[in-house]
Amino acid sequence: MRAKTKQHMFWLAIVVGAASSFTASLVWAQSATSSDPVSQYRAMFGDDNPADLWVMRGKDLWQKPRGPKNVALAKTCDLGMGTGVIKGAYAHMPRYFADTNKVQDLETRLLTCMVRDQGLDKAAILKNRFGDGDRKSDLEALSAYVVGASKGVPISLPMSHPQEKRAYAMGKALFYYRAGTHDFSCASCHGQSGKRIRLQQLPDLATANPEAQKTYTTWPAYRVSQGEVRTMEWRLGSCFRQMRFPKLKYGSEVAIDLTMFLAKNAEGGKMAAPGLKR
Ligand code: HEC
Numbered sequence: 001m002r003a004k005t006k007q008h009m010f011w012l013a014i015v016v017g018a019a020s021s022f023t024a025s026l027v028w029a030q031s032a033t034s035s036d037p038v039s040q041y042r043a044m045f046g047d048d049n050p051a052d053l054w055v056m057r058g059k060d061l062w063q064k065p066r067g068p069k070n071v072a073l074a075k076t077c078d079l080g081m082g083t084g085v086i087k088g089a090y091a092h093m094p095r096y097f098a099d100t101n102k103v104q105d106l107e108t109r110l111l112t113c114m115v116r117d118q119g120l121d122k123a124a125i126l127k128n129r130f131g132d133g134d135r136k137s138d139l140e141a142l143s144a145y146v147v148g149a150s151k152g153v154p155i156s157l158p159m160s161h162p163q164e165k166r167a168y169a170m171g172k173a174l175f176y177y178r179a180g181t182h183d184f185s186c187a188s189c190h191g192q193s194g195k196r197i198r199l200q201q202l203p204d205l206a207t208a209n210p211e212a213q214k215t216y217t218t219w220p221a222y223r224v225s226q227g228e229v230r231t232m233e234w235r236l237g238s239c240f241r242q243m244r245f246p247k248l249k250y251g252s253e254v255a256i257d258l259t260m261f262l263a264k265n266a267e268g269g270k271m272a273a274p275g276l277k278r
Contacts, residue, residue, distance in 0.1 A: 041224050051222035051274035054229040058145025067118030077113035086149040094260045096161035103167040105259050108251040143231045150271040171261030184243040213269025221275035
């Protein structure tokens with residue numbers, strides 16, 4: 001009976017996969033044969049994560065003088081730990097920044113530094129926010145580099161400024177906010193442990209728990225199915241699509257507030273990103 005069910009699931013996966021792209025069908029088929037679809041890729045890559053290429057490029061982007069003002073982010077950009085300091089920075093974000101009077105996540109903070117300090121064009125950076133093939137994203141590379149400098153650092157948020165507390169409260173409310181044609185909230189899919197969509201495990205992100213830690217600490221991540229490093233902004237945008245919500249605006253308060261809620265539930269977990277995901 002068990003084997004039969006498994007076989008049935010396998011063929012179902014193939015059929016579903018064939019209906020979408022070829023890559024997707026490969027992924028579906030692999031999901032069907034293993035509860036951890038990425039394990040086979042891990043076996044192939046060993047300890048190597050292709051994200052290392054993004055980390056290297058990000059290091060360059062961080063250290064080299066760039067833009068019309070010809071300055072290096074390493075000399076001007078404060079990610080919350082002091083100018084140019086990246087060690088541990090991601091583990092304490094999102095956080096309030098006095099110079100912008102805003103709570104920012106890593107991506108929006110990098111954007112602030114690139115536009116304000118280096119004089120780079122915001123629209124051009126945002127147009128390339130999600131890399132694709134040869135058209136690489138500077139934001140994704142910089143994120144991979146910065147986040148890598150938090151490896152092993154436990155997540156802990158300042159959460160002392162009223163705007164930080166507000167962002168958390170908003171993020172929590174947003175997490176449970178049901179809307180759209182399917183009346184989904186984040187909690188519909190991520191409100192309890194052990195849920196699946198088709199064959200994908202859905203982590204419980206609603207409360208402080210080890211699953212929430214494991215999930216949050218492994219983003220940004222190299223997505224095998226896309227061959228790119230993606231950040232939390234991308235991840236949330238992708239779930240908005242699955243929820244049939246309006247498109248999530250990159251760097252919006254909604255994105256940052258939700259990230260704040262997820263980060264808070266992951267407190268104590270040690271950063272292990274860039275991760276490797278399906
Ligand atoms: C309709 C179901 C659904 C809803 C609703 C949904 N998600 Fe997801 N979410 C998924 C699926 C499916 C995945 C895994 C995708 C994959 O493996 O590629 C996922 C993955 C994630 C991940 C990464 C998990 C990991 O293991 O790395 C995060 C974080 C996340 N969702 C957050 C959210 C947030 C926040 C919301 C609300 C704005 C939300 N999701 C709403 C289906 C949903």
